Amino acid sequence: MLYYIGKRFLQSLVVIFIVTLFAFVLVHAAPGNPARMMAGEYATDEQVAAMEERMGFNKPIYEQFWMYLEGLAHGDFGMSVVYNQPVLPIIFSRLPVTVQLAVGTVLVACLLSIPLGVIAGVTRAKFIEFFAMFFALLGQSMSSLWLGILLIYIFAVKLGWLPAIGTGGIEYLILPVLTMGYPMAATLTRVARSGMIDTMNEDYITATYAKGISNFQVYTKYALRNAMIPVITLIGLDLAMQLSGSVIVESVFSRAGVGQLMNQSVTSRDYAMIQAMLLISSFLFTFVNFIVDVINSIIDPRLSLY
């Protein structure tokens, strides 16, 4: 196990370095001048040039990248040109909002999709399967922007049951979580259903029936674990993506998370902020994938970590 952890850690470092390099090059290649953003719209060319000199933007790109890596090694992720503050505290102040939304979304999606998908896959009952497929198709077809606005219109404006925007208690989470959770649940339902169908057709399941084991035990003890492997993998990928922030949902519901921050940073050419967030995202992806692999290996020891 330790060997595996060490191997994955080194692999992760390589991935993160490559992502950092690509992010740095692409961000610097995009049109726009962050020095002008910092100096102000009406700054003269001389003032902009002075700002470029001070920020090091006039240096060759490889030199800027080296300076960036040196900064990273010292825990300095750079200064935001928008906030004129170090970027890490700003990102960490936004992260709880995104984490709240991501965790809530995954919980709701799992609660909705796994029972529905498993029951549909097991019973193959016409009505339940129809409902599950309809549920999945609708969720996968809907734009989250449209769904979010629709939910706000119905539940906030017309019914007045829930707040339209903002953060606060659990009532502020319901609509955003539904907006993100439903499309995710739609995909998971299909995967759970397919997983169950495939597993139930395995020979070992037939053998368990032949041994006289009850249907409930067959479904839960023997079939469910193996059927959940693709579901868990998908949950992991979705969770990692959502921890990087959902720009659309955070914008519609005015939740100041990292998704909104990324959108703002791209628009204002906040290089340091963009790079820091990409770095953190790649770290989260590799970490979550690692956890998923470990869980899958526990569920099915045949999936050796080695």
Next chain:
Amino acid sequence: MSKRIIVILSVVLALVMAAGCGGSASSTDTPAGQTTATAPSGQTAAPVVERSKTVTIGTNSKPTTLDPNNFRDYGSQAAINMTYETLIASTHVGDPYRPYLAKSWDIAPDGKSWTFQLQEGVLWNNGDPFTADDVVFTVQRLVDNKDTLVVYNQYLPDLESAEKIDELTVKVNFSKPTPLAGNGFRCMFIIPQKAYEEYGDDLFNKQIMVGTGPWMLEEWVDGQYTHYLKNENYWDKANYDSYFDEVYVRYVVDDSAGVAAHLAGSFEAYFTSAGLSTDMTSLYDGAGNKTELRVVESNSTVWLGLNFKEGSIWHDENIRKAFDASIDRQLILDTVMGGGAIPNGYLPANMIGSDATLPKAVYDPDLAKELLADSSYDGREFGLMIGTNTTNEQLGLALADMANAVGFNMKVELTDLSVFTPRQNSGDYDFFLINTAFPDGLPLRQLNRVVTNLDKSGYQNDELFGIINHFLTELDETKRFDYAKQANRFIFENKGPQISLFTKNVITPVDWGIIGVTYYPDGLWDYIHVDYDPSLIP
């Protein structure tokens, strides 16, 4: 099985119908934050509407800093302005400025210094007295950090020093004559010397925010809200003592969600930086007993910036005049913009340089065709760079239709802001469309960008540059106004380097009874003096 499906679908349908047929949450209820009290028995007076002492305002302009000398955006300036004050303030309709922390001022004949007499009895919200030392300190901070503090670069680039004459008199010096320094002084928030020496930049970064303004910052949560408490020791309480004890300003990213939140009662006024777009106003239908759509005839102008790079079509005056004559401005105002005005000349009305004797631009497609036929235009395609939003898209398409109808071959390049700005700053465009406000009713920035080549248009005209430079440096106010008028006439008659289209009305939805949340004609807005007047509630 089919019965179950029918039952379930019926329930879903009933829920949807209930939601759709139900009135807006606020249409019949007492407005948010209010309770209705009945008149005492035996009397027939109208019901008295009491409400909570907290008001919430929504806006899409969020702050990114609380440093009063280092803000780049109006969202930050508006947030800071609740707690900090300037020496003078804008009247928003042109010269002169009005007293604020300074009760009067004198400008030296050479235009190189301003001497301010400060208000008496002003206290910082931590109880320290406000004196000339604070003004001197603020000026020194700007000068010492001229390379990093945006307020210096943007508004007071020739600021040199300040001298204390006495406890309530201070003289501010410039390195060269700066007759238009008022525009800079209204953006120079005064910071407390003593508190800054104690806390440094933490005064702003850690939200300690010791100011003289009517509100004290309680908390700023980036991207979410700012919370203010009333400053009970405000020096100008005689003129402004708000009904409210607390103000929340909530930040919204998506306009449609902002409107929905306002309709749902999440806030009581919704400010967007350019006003509510016309396609959103219908969402307030039926909410008239709660919300008023305030319309301001702003001098905020939509204009076209032409590029005069080598090979550009705009070098030919006939082409510029043909394009100008091809635009039916009134039709666009009526069908796309939701109202506005066509200026006399290039500059809008009610500002420095306005000239009512100048005619309005005329829509004359026949003239446009004649001029185009008599020009060097060879039918080449050229693009209008325009920022992405619904109104801009409609506007751009309308302009293209009109121009192409007279023989131009024009396309529209809808461009995200992140690409628009760098292209504009590098001169990578044929012409662009933009909307600009005129703070203080001055055409300062609009004319300054011509001579400084801010848009990298490559435009060069010694006569116009001479007029503009005279406007920027003339010490005599009357002569300065005249130079602005000359610039107005020149640009209008030559249709370059800019073509003014129209000014637009700005629509702001505000709940009845809420006052002091104001969008001014010069394109600025604030909520510093938010207050409550129940007599205005219908």
